[in-house]
Amino acid sequence: MKALVIGGGIGGLAAALSLHQAGIEVTVFEAVREIGALGVGINLQPNAVRELTELGLGDELALTGIPTSALAYYNRHGQRIWMEPRGREAGYRWPQYSIHRGELLMILARAVRERTGDASIRCGHQLASFEQDAQGVTAHFVDRRSGAQLESARGDILIGADGIHSAVRAQLYPDEGDPRFCGQMMWRAAVESTPYLDGLTQAISGHRDQKFLVYPMSAKSRERGRSLINWIAELTVSGPTSRADWNRQVSKEVFAGAFAKWRFPWLDVPGLIDATDSVFEFPKVDRDPVRQWSFGRVTLIGDAAHAMLPIGSQAGSQAVVDSRYLTRALLAEPTHEQALRRYEAERLPAMNEITLRIRGLGQEIVMEMAEERAPDGFERIEDVIPHEEMARLSAEFKLAAGLERDYVNSRKSLI
């Protein structure tokens, strides 16, 4: 069997490793000229770390990322609303890692090249269109810069792992248009600083209209007693927004003033913003769930299948898990079409549900409740939101995301 993977992001490269592990020949076609260490921070949940460990990448992740110890929500005065242990601290057999997306991408790309040869990642190949027939699928490419047509490729199946602006999805859903803007702009950055809290915690402060998220993400920085902190400032903005582009750099003046007074005993937000050089702007966008990802020999994974708002740290992890379910289905089913349908049946309902749950803020709804019920702060959070209610929201989110601890720890390996 020969698989064509469109997109060399987290999902596409994880799919390449997974298919190769299963003995399936695979080529990745990536639009950019070179896979670069782009992005800032991303989180890998224990369900995805389990899969990457079973793909032989556990040691490299441990040397690179931060094993997240806790997730904590605060109000805009810096008072703690909720804190829960994460990863190993929460009893998972695998850690949660906060990691630089670029470093993660390099780990994946290196492993793909080592295991399957340099020619298995074809950079500079932007998918223009595809067509399928009874014997296979043909993909047509252009050079993104020059627009020149490149040689087409033929395979048994085609996997659209080409992200939120997926060309594969656009051909399957020609009327869909741009991603849906949810009203908030994000400004994302990374800066080395002194550690806050225990040096391993993901902390989110504020509420829907104004939020500041931080987490440390570099093992090397930590070894030196420092923290490479990923931060995201968010504000509700009015009016139309530009196309979602992960690499758009902007001036801090656009948003920094709104956070000028956010000096908490445990974190100096304006100080962190001041110390940062480059800030990237990205509108908070997702896509409406669709009812079908698999069309004959063609399917979608990751953001191409289920672009969700960046709440609850799910996108990267779910892309990895998709690739594993897809591989399992290809090993188990007698025809390619049946395998792709099975993968869809196993993943689509849960991913659509989590996409919508995240639109409703997921577990972060507790920050909204605290702001509505106690805008000036509180003496005791128990007087504002009962502990049981927050524990229930946390458990419900984990169940929906496939992250329930005992399930992750005890289910059989997918491959």
Ligand SMILES: Cc1cc2nc3c(=O)[nH]c(=O)nc-3n(C[C@H](O)[C@H](O)[C@H](O)COP(=O)(O)OP(=O)(O)OC[C@H]3O[C@@H](n4cnc5c(N)ncnc54)[C@H](O)[C@@H]3O)c2cc1C
């Ligand atoms: C440059 C970049 C920076 C990012 N930074 C962050 C970040 O800091 N934090 C975070 O949480 N998430 C970030 N993301 C998004 C995050 O990687 C995804 O939400 C998640 O990991 C799901 O991965 P994915 O593989 O589905 O999509 P992505 O990781 O977005 O990968 C999609 C890949 O497909 C390629 N592609 C697109 N169109 C075509 C085409 N027509 N033909 C061939 N290839 C194509 C893209 O160049 C990209 O490499 C970033 C994505 C990108 C592309």
